[in-house]
Amino acid sequence: xxxxxxxxxxxxxxxxxxxxxxxxxxxxxxxxxxxxxxxxxxxxxxxxxxxxxxxxxxxxxxxxxxxxxxxxxxxxxxxxxxxxxxxxxxxxxxxxxxxxxxxxxxxxxxxxxxxxxxxxxxxxxxxxxxxxxxxxxxxxxxxxxxxxxxxxxxxxxxxxxxxxxxxxxxxxxxxxxxxxxxxxxxxxxxxxxxxxxxxxxxxxxxxxxxxxxxxxxxxxxxxxxxxxxxxxxxxxxxxxxxxxxxxxxxxxxxxxxxxxxxxxxxxxxxxxxxxxxxxxxxxxxxxxxxxxxxxxxxxxx
Amino acid sequence: xxxxxxxxxxxxxxxxxxxxxxxxxxxxxxxxxxxxxxxxxxxxxxxxxxxxxxxxxxxxxxxxxxxxxxxxxxxxxxxxxxxxxxxxxxxxxxxxxxxxxxxxxxxxxxxxxxxxxxxxxxxxxxxxxxxxxxxxxxxxxxxxxxxxxxxxxxxxxxxxxxxxxxxxxxxxxxxxxxxxxxxxxxxxxxxxxxxxxxxxxxxxxxxxxxxxxxxxxxxxxxxxxxxxxxxxxxxxxxxxxxxxxxxxxxxxxxxxxxxxxxxxxxxxxxxxxxxxxxxx
Numbered sequence: 001x002x003x004x005x006x007x008x009x010x011x012x013x014x015x016x017x018x019x020x021x022x023x024x025x026x027x028x029x030x031x032x033x034x035x036x037x038x039x040x041x042x043x044x045x046x047x048x049x050x051x052x053x054x055x056x057x058x059x060x061x062x063x064x065x066x067x068x069x070x071x072x073x074x075x076x077x078x079x080x081x082x083x084x085x086x087x088x089x090x091x092x093x094x095x096x097x098x099x100x101x102x103x104x105x106x107x108x109x110x111x112x113x114x115x116x117x118x119x120x121x122x123x124x125x126x127x128x129x130x131x132x133x134x135x136x137x138x139x140x141x142x143x144x145x146x147x148x149x150x151x152x153x154x155x156x157x158x159x160x161x162x163x164x165x166x167x168x169x170x171x172x173x174x175x176x177x178x179x180x181x182x183x184x185x186x187x188x189x190x191x192x193x194x195x196x197x198x199x200x201x202x203x204x205x206x207x208x209x210x211x212x213x214x215x216x217x218x219x220x221x222x223x224x225x226x227x228x229x230x231x232x233x234x235x236x237x238x239x240x241x242x243x244x245x246x247x248x249x250x251x252x253x254x255x256x257x258x259x260x261x262x263x264x265x266x267x268x269x270x271x272x273x274x275x276x277x278x279x280x281x282x283x284x285x286x287x288x289x290x291x292x293x294x295x296x297x298x299x300x301x
Numbered sequence: 302x303x304x305x306x307x308x309x310x311x312x313x314x315x316x317x318x319x320x321x322x323x324x325x326x327x328x329x330x331x332x333x334x335x336x337x338x339x340x341x342x343x344x345x346x347x348x349x350x351x352x353x354x355x356x357x358x359x360x361x362x363x364x365x366x367x368x369x370x371x372x373x374x375x376x377x378x379x380x381x382x383x384x385x386x387x388x389x390x391x392x393x394x395x396x397x398x399x400x401x402x403x404x405x406x407x408x409x410x411x412x413x414x415x416x417x418x419x420x421x422x423x424x425x426x427x428x429x430x431x432x433x434x435x436x437x438x439x440x441x442x443x444x445x446x447x448x449x450x451x452x453x454x455x456x457x458x459x460x461x462x463x464x465x466x467x468x469x470x471x472x473x474x475x476x477x478x479x480x481x482x483x484x485x486x487x488x489x490x491x492x493x494x495x496x497x498x499x500x501x502x503x504x505x506x507x508x509x510x511x512x513x514x515x516x517x518x519x520x521x522x523x524x525x526x527x528x529x530x531x532x533x534x535x536x537x538x539x540x541x542x543x544x545x546x547x548x549x550x551x552x553x554x555x556x557x558x559x560x561x562x563x564x565x566x567x568x569x570x571x572x573x574x575x576x577x578x579x580x581x
Contacts, residue, residue, distance in 0.1 A: 052404050054580040076406040086397035090316055102308035103405035103412070143401065 003030040005151050005182050006051060010060035013046050013206075020046045022206040023060060028151075028184050033177035035197030035214075036186040039294060043206040044186040048082055048155050051184075065151060076104065079149035081157055085140025089129035093120055093139050096128050100143050114142040118172065134165035141172065152176060152183045158192060170196050194286045204294035217289050223262055224282035225253040228275045236272050237265060254282065305407055305415025309389075313423055318388055322381050323427055327434050329377050333544075334369045335361045335438040342446070360536070363439040364451045367461030368534035370435040371428075374468040375526035376498070376546030378431075382424060382469035383493045386476025389416055390571070391486035400580050413575050417477060417568055421470050428465045432458070457533075464533055464557070468526040471560045472497065474567035475522065481571040497523055505548065519551050522563050529556035 006028035013021040021043040028034045038044050049055040051062055053070015067074035087096045097111040115121045118138040123131065131139065137157060144152055154173065158166040174196050177183050187193050193200055194214055201211040210217055227233035230251065237246045237255050245256040255265065259281045269276050313319050341357040360369050390413075393399040402412050443450045452458075479489035501523035508518040518524045527538075527546050532553025536543040551559075 049400075049580070052400075054400055054403060056579060072406050072408055075404055078404065080401075080404050082400055082404075084397065086401050088312060088316075088396065088398060091312070095311070095315060099308050099311050100401060100405055102304050102311065103402055103407055105304050105406065147406075 004028065004063075005030050006034075006062070006064050006184060008047075008051075008060065008062040011047065011050060011057055011062050012059040013043075013050060013055065014058040019206050021050070024203065024206075024208040025211075026201055026208065027211065028182060029199070030150075030182050031177075031180065032198040033173065033183040033185060033196055035193035035200040036184060036203065037188070037190065037193050037200055037290065038186075038203035039188055042188075042203045042294075044188075044203060045083055045155055047203070048080075048153055048184070048186060051153065052078070052080055052082065054082075076147060077150045078153060079144030079147055079151070080153040080155075081137075081140040081144045082153070082155045084159065085136045085143070087128040087136065087139065089127065091128060092125050093128050093131065093135075093142075094124040096139065097143060097146060101146050104147050106146055106148075110146050110148070114145045117145055118142045133160045134162065137161060137165070137169065141169075145176075150182060152181050154183060155186045156188070157185065158187070158189065166192070190285075190287045190290055200286075202290060202293050209293045214286060218284050218286060219289070220256060221259070221281055221283040222254040222256045223259070223265060223279060225255060225265065225269070225279045226251070226277040227253065227269055227279075228277070232272065233269055233274050233276075236268055236274065240265065240268060302407075302411045302414045302418070305411050306418050307415075309415045309419035310422075313389070313419055316388075319385065319423070322385055323430070326378055326381050326427060327431065330370065330373050330431055330435060331438055333373055333377075334435055335442055339442055339446075358442070358446060358448065361439060361442045362448050362451075363436065363443055364449075364453055365534070366432065366436055366439055367453050367457045368530070368536075369439070370432050371461050371465035371468070371530050371533065372535045372544040372547055374465050375523060375530055376544075378465075378469055379472040379523070379526060379546075380494055380497050382473040383476035383479075383497060384490060385423070386420060386473040386478075387480040387486050387489040387493060388476075389420055389480065390477045391480030391483065391489050394480070394484040395486055403580060409576050410572055413481070413572055417474060417571075420473050420477065424470045424473055425462075425466050428462055428469060431465070432462060461533055464529050464553075467557060467560050467564070468529060471522060471526070471564045471567070474564050474571070478567040478571040478574075481574050505550075508550070519555070520559055522560065524548055524550050525556040525559040525563075529553055529560065532556065 004027050006026055008024055008026045010023040010025065011021060012023050024047065036044050046055060050057050051064050051069050062069050065074040065077055094111060094115065097114060098108060101108060101111055115124050118141050120135060120138055120142060123135060128139065141157065158169045161169060170192060173183055173185060185197060197214060199213050200217055202209050225233060233253055234246060234248060237253060241255060241257055247254045262279055266276055266279050338357040338361040342354040359365060393402065403409055440450060476493055479493050480486060483489045501521050504514060504518050504521060505524060508515040527548035528551045530547045531537050531549045535547045537547050537549045538545050
């Protein structure tokens with residue numbers, strides 16, 4: 001059985017009458033890059049703060065690295081970057097990391113290693129206040145890496161970065177994921193999650209609406225057939241595979257079969273005198289799935 | 302907690318605000334303790350040798366080092382210490398670094414404990430530096446006025462250092478408490494300075510005419526800080542050559558006990574707040 005580094009059961013946070021996080025059950029497995037996906041204000045940051053012990057849960061339980069959130073022994077094995085990176089502006093990048101290293105009781109040699117990992121060695125002597133947003137973000141990741149953590153919790157790490165910076169950050173996260181770290185990455189950027197994550201949890205209005213691999217969430221693909229007349233094409237494909245596997249979307253048939261069924265579908269349609277304009281494999285993007293899942297009526301379900 | 306103390310020292314020592322406050326502290330103690338008294342002695346209408354000029358000069362000579370070095374601590378040095386306390390805790394919220402510190406591994410109380418210990422040691426260093434700088438200034442004043450260089454006994458100096466440290470640490474922890482409670486610096490500085498520089502003086506003004514206000518003022522931090530300085534020879538406000546903030550409302554022992562109680566209360570309250578509240 002796969003080891004769970006993060007597990008929450010009915011984790012809930014209320015601020016007065018408002019429910020910020022509503023009975024969520026998150027499961028992050030060892031060695032994976034887990035995407036925590038949701039629109040702004042969905043409850044991602046509150047959930048991460050609860051996992052780190054910064055915010056106390058109103059109800060439910062959470063175990064992080066086998067311990068309660070905020071447990072010092074567990075925190076010593078977690079690296080984090082929650083929301084924007086935070087530093088002492090009057091200290092250099094290196095001195096900032098030295099201060100954090102002291103608190104974390106890690107040797108000073110780790111500071112230069114972490115700076116090297118995020119390509120900040122050359123600017124390490126400069127004050128953190130003089131860094132660009134991208135450099136601050138990388139310094140934040142360096143701070144998270146100081147403890148050589150088993151679990152990295154990164155909250156919107158590409159926020160404010162330009163496209164090149166975002167690409168670099170994604171590459172870094174992927175590298176960390178394949179290097180034995182487990183990464184819990186929160187983001188509202190679908191492309192980012194699709195590119196770097198093994199599994200995804202989708203949160204909306206405080207509710208975890210789905211959790212699974214990107215593949216599972218996107219579902220099986222379908223053959224998209226544009227033909228005339230469409231109702232006759234619908235009848236033919238329904239006879240071939242069953243009506244439950246055929247649907248009509250935006251003037252096209254969607255047939256839930258394997259991709260290699262395309263030639264036989266084409267042949268049968270042509271033999272039935274139907275004009276086939278196009279036939280091809282179609283997979284829904286995570287974006288389509290996301291908007292479906294985060295629609296208010298879906299969340300309410 | 303050792304790691305937290307070392308980390309706090311790194312931050313305090315490298316922070317420009319720490320040095321700026323220390324320099325302003327030294328300048329003010331020199332100006333009010335030595336420069337103004339010297340010019341008062343030189344320029345008084347009654348001239349050198351007359352009572353007012355002599356009194357002003359005597360406070361600036363080495364024999365009065367203990368009381369002169371701490372006479373500014375109930376007021377301006379206390380306010381500066383409060384400012385340092387606010388900056389040490391409130392800035393962590395302003396810069397959002399509190400979340401980074403609390404997720405590095407140490408317990409919340411270790412983080413705050415380290416901060417308070419580092420502040421207390423910094424206050425001791427500044428008080429000692431004040432005595433050294435003031436001692437040097439008193440020698441200069443003695444030499445240019447052909448006055449004798451008689452140092453106070455070691456015990457008196459030690460009591461002066463201890464009293465000065467107690468006063469400024471109390472104000473500093475008060476600032477640390479305000480910074481923690483208000484999760485920032487701006488409002489905490491405003492509240493702290495208004496209390497230390499204005500409200501207590503207003504309360505003291507009514508203390509002589511309203512009985513219950515007189516009882517209340519005996520337990521206020523500023524009044525007790527001023528009384529502790531007066532108990533060690535500082536001239537009370539209202540007397541000739543008296544120092545603002547120095548009062549003779551309560552005894553030295555009473556003042557020391559109340560200041561100690563405030564110091565502990567501020568530290569405990571700050572710990573309770575940091576431990577119990579969410580870090581948003």
